[in-house]
Amino acid sequence: MLVEIENLRVQFPTATGMSEAVRNVSLTLGQEKLGIVGESGSGKSLTARSIMRLLPSNARITADRLQFDGIDLLTADEPALRRIRGRRAGLIMQDPKYSLNPVMTAGAQIAEAWRVHRGGSRKVAAQAAIDLLAQVQIRDPARVAGSYPHELSGGMGQRVMIAMMLAPDPELLIADEPTSALDASVQAEILRLIEDLVSRRGMGLLLISHDLPLVSHFCDRVAVMYAGRIVEELPAGELTRATHPYTRGLLECLPTLSHPQRRLKVMQRDPSWLI
Amino acid sequence: MTGHRLRQALASLASVPVTLFGLVLVTFLIGRAMPIDPVIAIAGDHAPPDVIARVRLEMGLDQPLPVQFWIYLRNLLHGDLGHSVMTSRAVTEDIARFFPATLELATTAMIVAVLLGVPLGVVAAWRQGSRFDHVVRVFSLAGQSVPVFVLGLVCLLVFYAKLGIAPGTGQLDVAYEGLVPHITGMLVLDAALDGDWDEFWDAAAHLVQPAAVLAYFSMAYITRMTRAFMIEALSGEYIVTARAKGLSASRILWRHAFGNITVRLVTVLALAYAGLLEGAVITETVFSWPGIGLYLTGSLLNADMNAVLGATLVIGLVYLVLNLLSDLAYSLLDPRVR
């Protein structure tokens, strides 16, 4: 197993005590594509970032087990974590406008990721950056390599981000809503690109999204989160057989062309889901 | 894209003439509002009435105010700021003589302030909330709160009078007075150029105290701003990306976070340097440092109007240029400003 999580909890101190953002989450992930869906604030990002120990500094994290390829992440020191971050697990975030360094060129950022894990001269790394940009299907990689993030479109920026995370050839890719900030027309392209690269390189993928049908289409398995816990986990193909009322609610809220409804259903929440 | 940059730079340049004009107008009006009669200042207290009348006519003081302003402006463009009663030299000549000392003092202070203030601010932001951060915070707030003249006097008391490890006031020991040739006007530099190392060390030793006092004054500001900028930069998403890439802490701190604030920091440094002019006025008074600040306060006490206005105008000009550089740095250096 690449990732093993057992009873993960993430808490934040507040004026009135600790607030629990992730409660008792258990997950395993191998060389497969796992999707996490859930509404905003349900703890998806925190769960994913726990795998790389990239939580905000005021977060308190506890778990019975939190392992990456057998390495205990809770006791690992900074150098050990750095050998996992980037090298073995990559993270793609929502909006390239903010997640790329605004004052470094795209090429420099990719080359940096290459050099820090693979070494080599500046020249080699710069060439590698251009090759990687070509791999993420950018037509004019040399020009893009010399551009600053604000000169790139959203889709282009996200490709740069993907190229950067693929540079050291990781085994796991975490994509945290990689298409939410993009135009609808670009979203499918980016997802196809990710899927293509992941299957070609034999990586594990953790895909986070709001979009239940989309995730079930791209992933092998889907975990549904609500208020900090996983309320249901099932193979993507069996989504229609979901039993948890929250998952059902999510599915029923979607408009479809085959069964038109006059009014879309509104999610009815039940306090008992929290227990 | 460079065209746009250029236009933005030009836009900040375009406002300069207007501000400059305002600067001169304000100085002129202050001069006219002064309770000192400029004629008596020139002709002397006991001049006969016909001389006073002639001087008044020569100075155009019988003309309406706008015409007087025009004359003032015209003289100014010819580099004529009038004569100083105190030194009985042309004010421009005086300023040329006094300004290098201020430049020497302020520049030394600036270098010290940057070399100490920037790293302190960066580390304080990196360790936000730690004991180190608190110490730096109090240290820099204290620097913003201590009156420069009090700090200067206390320094003289402790290091000169009690410990005897620092020289007293002035730019040079009396023994060397007049021995250093006038090349740049900055004594330390001139002594070095002259190759006289005794003079050089004496001049340098005299520079230490006023420069340190002045440096503390602006270091407080630089540290604060650096810390605030760094905290903001470190909270950016791209820092998470940098960490996710597996970069080392120092690389994240200096290449990614600090790399993002350098341009803004340059603008702050220009402003801090301009702020030093203000501190210099008081520091020079305390340490009898023969710079433009001492010249200004000296002429204030002697009611030497032309000198006061000339010094004010020149300081305003330097201030304006530094502010302008700070604006230009922004539009010319930052890759995001297009």
Place this chain on the structure above:
Amino acid sequence: MSAFTTVLSRDWLLSETPASRAQAAWVRRYRGWLQFRANGLAMVGLATVAVMIVASLAAPLLAWQNPSAQDLAGRLAWPSAAHWFGTDELGRDIFSRILYGGRITLGMVVAVVALVAPIGLAVGSVAGYLGGIVDRVLMRVTDVFLAFPRLVLALAFVAALKPGITSAIIAIALTAWPPYARLARAETMTVRNTDFIAAVRLAGASAPRIILRHIVPLCLSSVIVRVTLDMSGIILTAAALGFLGMGAQPPMPEWGTMIAASRAYILEQWWVPTIPGVAIFAVSLAFNLLGDGMRDVLDPRQR
């Protein structure tokens, strides 16, 4: 009675789900106060400022010596039971002079703020609300005043007006208003095009009325924060003017003036000029700590 205790309870003040807008506002304020209170340095600043205000208001009660009574035989005395801080070059009691000096400093600060805040607010909100040529002219004027270092411009003004406390106040005010104008303008610009201002305008309100009744109140809170942060600057400028002989004139017990008068004794009777220096430093630091704490609470970006 029960309603009253509900209002004062901690739970009510920390509620995650306030029942009214008033409660929401109080929750926000209480949270801010809790955060402020947790900042030890800011509390020290607050306490010092409070002590300074009380001590200078009560100076006639606290200072049992006449601050201007001279005693040339007992001049430059080391602190003692009779003279807590010693005596100055004319044998006057330094402790009393420090207390009365606090009144002068406080008075100058209040006067400056009373002049600066309205001028800045007026210029800024008018420029921001009317825009166009008015805005451009007013902002150019603001730029001109910003183009001088504060102390230097103040010195020139005082020289034109004739040294003294009133001139110092006017000069500091003249150099201190531009940042307020900029601030008020920025705030005005953000609300100028909001719906509620449009609604007021449609109801037929005139521009002066809109500015006075609707825009100025909105700018007020940020102006107040700015004033707290500006206090130490005003105190230091006032003291510097006094020190350079351009502010309060002797025999007034203004702190800067006291230092100027006794600076010749720094090497021998060092406490005489040092004590007023410490007073300036303490008060100015207190205001800085207070303002710093307030900024942390009110502006989490810490600018």
